[in-house]
Amino acid sequence: MKDLSLQFLGFLFLVSIFASEALVRRATFVVQETSYTRLCETKNILTINGQYPGPTLYAETGDTIIVDVQNKGDQNITLHWHGVKQPRNPWTDGPEFITQCPIKAGGRFRQQIILSDEEGTLWWHAHSDWSRATVHGAIVIRPKKGTTYPFPKPDKEVPIILGDWWKSDIEEILQEFLRTGADPNASDALTINGQPGDLFPCSKQDTFKMIVDYGKTYMLRMINAGMNNILLFGIANHTFTIVGQDAAYVKPFKSDYISISPGQTLDVLLEANQAPNHYYMASRVYIGTSRAPFDSSTTTAILEYRGNYTASSPPLLPILPNITNSTAVRSFSGSLRSLASVAHPIHVPLNVDKKFLFTVSVNFVACNNSVDCRTANNQRLRASINNVTFQSPKIDILEAYYRGINGIYGDDFPKNPPLEFDYTATNLSNALRTPRNGTEVRVLPFNTTVELVYQGTNLLGGIEHPMHLHGYSFYVVGSGLGNFNRTEDPKSYNLVDPPLVNTISVPRNGWTAIRFKADNPGVWLMHCHFERHITWGMEMAFIVRNGKRSDQKMLSRPSDMPPC
Ligand SMILES: *[C@@H]1O[C@H](CO)[C@@H](O)[C@H](O)[C@H]1NC(C)=O
Ligand SMILES: *[C@@H]1O[C@H](CO)[C@@H](O)[C@H](O)[C@H]1NC(C)=O
Ligand SMILES: *[C@@H]1O[C@H](CO)[C@@H](O)[C@H](O)[C@H]1NC(C)=O
Ligand SMILES: *[C@@H]1O[C@H](CO)[C@@H](O)[C@H](O)[C@H]1NC(C)=O
Ligand SMILES: *[C@@H]1O[C@H](CO)[C@@H](O)[C@H](O)[C@H]1NC(C)=O
Ligand SMILES: *[C@@H]1O[C@H](CO)[C@@H](O)[C@H](O)[C@H]1NC(C)=O
Ligand SMILES: *[C@@H]1O[C@H](CO)[C@@H](O)[C@H](O)[C@H]1NC(C)=O
Ligand SMILES: *[C@@H]1O[C@H](CO)[C@@H](O)[C@H](O)[C@H]1NC(C)=O
Ligand SMILES: *[C@@H]1O[C@H](CO)[C@@H](O)[C@H](O)[C@H]1NC(C)=O
Ligand SMILES: *[C@@H]1O[C@H](CO)[C@@H](O)[C@H](O)[C@H]1NC(C)=O
Ligand SMILES: *[C@@H]1O[C@H](CO)[C@@H](O)[C@H](O)[C@H]1NC(C)=O
Ligand SMILES: *[C@@H]1O[C@H](CO)[C@@H](O)[C@H](O)[C@H]1NC(C)=O
Ligand SMILES: [Cu+2]
Helix, strand or coil: CHHHHHHHHHHHHHHHHHHCCCCEEEEEEEEEEEEEEECCEEEEEEEECCECCCCCEEEECCCEEEEEEEECCCCCECEEEECCCCCCCHHHCCCECCCECCECCCCEEEEEEECCCCCEEEEEEECCCCHHHCCEEEEEEECCCCCCCCCCCCCEEEEEEEEEECCCCHHHHHHHHHHHCCCCCCCCEEEECCECCCCCCCCCCCCCEEEECCCCEEEEEEEECCCCCEEEEEECCCCEEEEEECCEEEEEEEECCEEECCCCEEEEEEECCCCCCEEEEEEEEECCCCCCCCCCCCEEEEEEECCCCCCCCCCECCCCCCCCCHHHHHHHHHCCCECCCCCCCCCCCCCCCEEEEEEEEEEEEECCCCCCCCCHHHEEEEEEECCEEECCCCCCHHHHHHHCCCCCCECCCCCCCCCCCCCCCCCCCHHHHCCEEECEEEEECCCEEEEEEEEECCCCCCCCEEEEECCCCEEEEEEEECCCCCCCHHHHCCCCCCCEECEEEECCCEEEEEEEEECCCEEEEEEECCHHHHHCCCEEEEEECCCCCHHHCCCCCCCCCCCC
């Protein structure tokens, strides 16, 4: 059987020289409890195939990957393929109670991951409770045969996955967070490829090490799989060339540091052009506001040149921007522009059918005295989009939409803030802070071109929000500080080479304008990728209707959808 499939692959390879045939690849993901030791303590974590970070999926542009997920853990789970557009296939996108019910302990689900124009780095992660803390991994999408990178092929490619490690069980962190209504405990360490690095106790032995040859070029496939923070990253004495973001190419630019939001990916070239030595790569939190507790530690890995020399001990640390330097973060993200070349054209919608303004806020609600409330003034933290705090339904929205089941969701998500106010003022009245509950979607006819402006608010002291849309990449046409001005700000939009992304960090007390064409039918979640914010309710969904043609309709429902 194996021989046969190899022959078949060989045959496809021959065909593909002429036809660039897309391949169907397969993987098995077993969800299981696995024992891991970090920071001098051993505990069980949830993993895929016993690996943390999980297995890397490799594909070429346009391929389909079929992943057989088997839940041998003891809890519900769902898996999401972050940044994969899944044309017409919301069924296996993954967010719990949005497109599916969870895969229960002992259950299985065959998930089809349909790639289209994505090329570069994406990732997959759990999309139920906070399991994604340990259940995540890279998706590497290389140019299909007969095409090339729009830059010299790197000598080697290395996934660099940034994450968090808690000493406690992540489920306990989540339960305490839900119970108290306060911020969650900060993680005990940040990690690079699953390792805290040698500045932490008991971690020296396993510190991630990247061995390089002088003169070669490496591609770092960077993923921020961290839960709650934007991260800064650098390598001592080395300068990066950023070439891709969210599996789309960008105009190459150089930077000594990287700023990366949860959910975001970056493809970065690293030339090994410094004196042979050991250099630290390091990452730490960027924090726009000091209110939330954060992990102030630095995680490290080592870049080691091959050769015979006396290494500096300890290695040099990179100089990263100051932890509160929002200028550095904004200047980095402002440098990201689509490559927009003949081989990699872009299609920015110029005429807009529907305009939306969505406020993104952190809120307070009154605390019930009979429960343990740990915040000031006896209030619990919540979050909202256009003043609606999302309430998870009991049956997934996709199922309810597909079968026409009433009473599961409403279709009246507000197009604009229900109340206009000076969103970014410093003296906002407490009365504005309380949101309402809702399970609301916004319905879009097929092919609608949408402009969506995210407006940060200062209701509880502003903070960045890395907003992520499922089912689409979108163009970031504008961004600024303060309140969005509908007559003035569009004049400075970039409609020539805006970046094409699936996650964008809305600046603290600022706004970001995005555009996309709703040509992928289905139910698609949109949410903040800070885990605490999505849990507080900063999410909503779009339902994109089927088009008229048969190739503009959702694929049929897989028979093995997990039951509720
Ligand atoms: C969260 O942090 C507090 C204060 O350090 C600690 O007492 C508590 O045990 C932590 N919770 C968990 C679940 O680790
Ligand atoms: C590396 O950078 C440090 C300052 O960050 C500098 O002191 C040192 O000379 C540099 N080393 C090399 C080999 O360039
Ligand atoms: C490394 O360099 C030292 C000093 O030049 C030399 O004595 C030693 O033999 C070299 N080792 C190897 C493995 O080349
Ligand atoms: C960061 O920069 C601010 C403003 O320059 C300064 O007040 C603060 O001390 C710096 N923090 C650190 C950790 O260097
Ligand atoms: C913030 O970072 C930028 C870019 O690295 C730097 O030019 C600027 O001096 C920094 N500002 C502060 C206050 O540290
Ligand atoms: C407060 O919580 C208790 C126990 O869960 C419940 O019985 C009560 O209705 C709640 N009160 C309010 C105002 O939500
Ligand atoms: C906030 O300050 C502005 C300018 O000082 C003032 O016009 C406004 O009334 C204040 N709003 C509140 C809610 O205090
Ligand atoms: C949000 O909704 C609540 C409940 O309807 C209302 O009291 C509050 O004023 C609204 N706030 C804003 C900012 O729209
Ligand atoms: C909103 O939903 C939460 C549960 O997520 C509930 O505790 C709260 O009482 C609800 N608030 C209102 C005003 O219904
Ligand atoms: C979708 O919009 C494009 C123009 O943006 C148009 O060419 C195409 O015909 C439209 N398709 C449908 C089905 O409306
Ligand atoms: C938008 O900008 C125009 C021109 O600068 C100004 O007249 C108008 O008041 C602004 N609108 C808001 C809501 O700030
Ligand atoms: C697991 O999922 C099932 C089906 O949706 C649900 O009924 C059950 O409450 C879930 N269990 C937990 C612990 O969330
Ligand atoms: Cu947020």
